[in-house]
Amino acid sequence: MAVTIREVASAAGVSVSTVSRVYTAPDQVQAQTLRRVLDAADRLGYTPNPAARSLRGGRTGSLGLIIPDIANPFFPPIVKAMQARARRQGYTVLAADTDERESDESETIAAVSKQVDGLILWASTLGEERLRDLAERIPLVLVNRHVPGLPELRVSLGAGIAQAAEHLRAYGHTRCAFVDCSRPEMERGKAIREAFEPHGLSLVELGPYEPRFETGLHAATLVASGQATAVVAHNDLVALGVLHQLAQLGVRVPGDVSVIGIDDTLLAATSTPSLTTIRISADEIATQAADLLVDTIAGRGSGRLVEIGSRLVPRASTGPAPR
Known part of the structure; x- marks a missing residue:
């Protein structure tokens, strides 16, 4: 009962x-x-009744989370942690993905927004005016997308990238490649280049591509035919593709090429070799995003910026540059 x-x-x-x-x-x-x-x-294991709550207060008792790609192993732990955080505040979470397409994002927002009290949009592809219009109709929090005046959760890779540069330089690397899968406004390649250059690390940018495993397969072939001795991938999923293809080509990791990912997903620790990566805390993202949206629903989140940091997690995929 x-x-x-x-x-x-x-x-x-x-x-x-x-x-x-x-x-x-x-x-x-x-x-x-x-x-x-x-x-x-x-x-006691009590769960509020969202339907009854909606009838009493005009609310659904649900938070919407729209992410780019649920197949990316980075996102399921975030969804799980956000569900736990939201539950403590009397909400459930309705999650959907857009498959990295703007048209799919618009359709998904239209469907989900009718069923939730507020929305979290991850790296939205929508234009600034459309996001402002949306924020006037429903409480909205943006993740890794800046629109002045709208609540935002920003994942800062600055510390992790700087540590990655120090890590590679200490191993004697000077020629690096970045597999870029970011949109122009993210400028991730620029941030990595600016962090690497003071350490004497040159950077060749490959892409931009889609952030998928198959991208890593393609990029690894280019790396193997070039002179870079270290690769930084857009995320762990792309980095795992790089690792797989380098192994197929007979390129030793880290003996010939070192590889670094971004995210620190479960697969990073279990790959062969285990993947050095820049860690972003899924629990912290979920907690901060859910809290910011609940505050925004209550009228307390307007214009707030919350920043999440990062750090390097060294593992077996990085080592001394080949002589």
């Missing part, structure tokens, strides 16, 4: 109306009381 709101109120020592406010207007509840109610709800 489902746990009722009255049972939560009794276990927490508060009124039923207080429990209701915890899930519908948490900003109106004292922090100590809020924590006591949420802890009681967790112990």
